[in-house]
Amino acid sequence: MTGGDATGAGRPMPQTDELAEYLDAVVERALADEPRRNRPRPPDDASTPVGSGVPAARNLAYRAARKAYHLALRPQMGVNEELRRGVAALQGEQAAARVEIATLRDQLLALQGEVAGLELGLAQLHATTERIAAALEKVGVEVPGASEERLDAMYAAFEEEYRGTSDDITRALEFYLPYLEASPVDVQPVVDIGSGRGEWLRLLGSRGWKAVGIEVNKAFVDECRAAGLTVELADGLAWLGSAPPASVGAISAFHLVEHLELRRLVDLLDNALRALRPGGLLILETPNATNLAVGAANFYLDPTHLRPVHPDFLAFLARHCGFVQVEVKFLHPVDGRPDGAGPGDHDAPTPADQMAERVRWALAGPQDYALIARRPAAG
């Protein structure tokens, strides 16, 4: 049975002898793990279903014995020790990060006051400008500078040209549907913050999900309403802030967080958590700056982007704000390969391939990522 009937044993060579010795040693160790003798046996009467209803006493005993076995034997492996050290180090890092965040929050509170003052001044300035503009218009002088509406239209055209056709976007968005379908709690209504041209709302509608878009760009709102979609003209953050607690099933925001300053980002997460009902779903998609082409150049194609949000930071922030089951999914690789493609079952790469894979990731890998998180089911 074990003989190499297909390949034969081959001629003995020095290297193969070394190989054979090594393999023999490992295989002996592998085979010496005689679990059915060393490990506690399950109860003889295995027909008692375990875990359905109250477990039988002997099942409890079996589990306890298994536990004891693992506690006693596992430390030998070294792997666990390494894991424990890793976890301890991570916990340390997390504590440090918490302190940093707390400090940042304090600084932000101080800045908030200053900003409020500046905003007041700005509003006054605005009013003065408009008064002057109105006066000038009356006497027939054209006012230079772009109006809000002009900018809205410009940005709509820019999105049309650079974000891809609506069809492409719709196809990419299908990735998220299984998350809604698999959710154990009702994820309706889905509230899409910054709904833009409404591809997501349209896709949701076509699959029978109740969805509402919140959008500040009037050009987009008009376009969506003309297409029969439900969209409110409002600032998404303000809308979320005033939404009744636990009133929303899912909140999505595609390519929004990279437009927000940290304070507004934290607000977004805090308010989203509050607005979601327990178990509700949060979906955030944003450019993946660990792809070098994205981080170095493409991110800045959109002049309204502030700075890339690192996937680790966004995931950290989501957890910090109270979300659970936080997942990061890398999406839309330049070369169309499956995300994070690595070795397959029987065609895994050599170290050279692994290096190539790293380069691929940096240059032709995922251009975006999604953060998917849930409000804790209880509380």
Place this chain on the structure above:
Amino acid sequence: MRVGIVKPDYGIAGGFEAVVDRVGRELERRGHEVARATVPVAGLPSDPYGVAVPETARHDAWEAVRYLAMLEAFRAVDTSRFDVVLSTQPPSFATEHPRHLSLFYHHLRIYYDLSAPYVAAGFADEATHGRAQQAVRRVDDRFLGVPAHFLAGSEEVAARLHEFNGIADRVSVFHAGSGVVEAHLADEPGPRFEHVLCVSRHEWPKRTELFVHAMKYLPDREGIVVGDGGRLDFVRDLDARLSAPGVDLDAVGDAELWLNRAEPRPAARSTRAAGASNVRFTGRVPDARLADLYRDALCLVAPAFREDYGLTAIEAMAFGRPVVATSDGGGLTAVVDDGVNGFVVEPTGAAIAAAVRRLADDPDLARRMGSAARERAASFTWERAMRELEAGIERVTA
């Protein structure tokens, strides 16, 4: 029941990952509690069982070394919180549990059904490969004794368990359903029979070479290769070479091509006329686009060697497309009935081309075979798959 799905995590989302995901969701829908215990392949210790790995092993037998590392990891998985364990890729079948059901899709194939061609193709030295194979088969022989029952992913895989490990009495077959079949079986079949499709993850065992060779006999038809994979550069290059004027197609040896024994490529690659090929490579495409490609295809060509299952063939059939497979196509030959819903031919470019030509010349034949194909595809539902799975669970819990 608490069902623990035990699985290596390769960091990819392939066809098998989709199947396991669906199985998990279906079990949850049926009121089971599903937990996942994964072993991240990237994070395995480099010296399985604490034995220092010599350079020769790390270099020439790294698949076996990694396999042993995975074995060690799966042996250490604590499954005491599960009522039933459902294991997946090898060697997760080694995970200890009294009620262990193995969803067995394949062995470490290069040491089993792919062994001889793997060596013949020059991917490994015969003596080295033989040593590694012996090691893998020794541990497999022992730990394949762990599962109380096997659900083989196809008749082909069940046959391999019998052929290589002598396991027959603990085996039943699990036919995974297909989301594509569910979504499109009710669609109106495409009225036209146009391009010739080859859909796969194009790795070496898929033998995409044969498709490209066959298409050169059919210059009036467009061939479309969908999917990515490690063998694709080789296949593209072959396509360019075979597209050059004056190539004697009958002189191209298919077995030699696949086993990397064909003539070295001509140096002057740039002399070929750009765009002269009738084969197009799309890479991976979104599901909706793939559905469009299936809808009006003439047929699907599936040239793979000893395929585990043949999911893309089933999907093409759901769209009413006949399938051309080869006599050594493994699981594919269980799906394709020669002369009924497609053709099963010799594994050569010429034989595949002749079968495609028959369909191209006779649209009525294509339509008849297409509707037989749809009937065949209709049986690949998740309903049936879950009946087979639940029967397996009953076998291990009874």
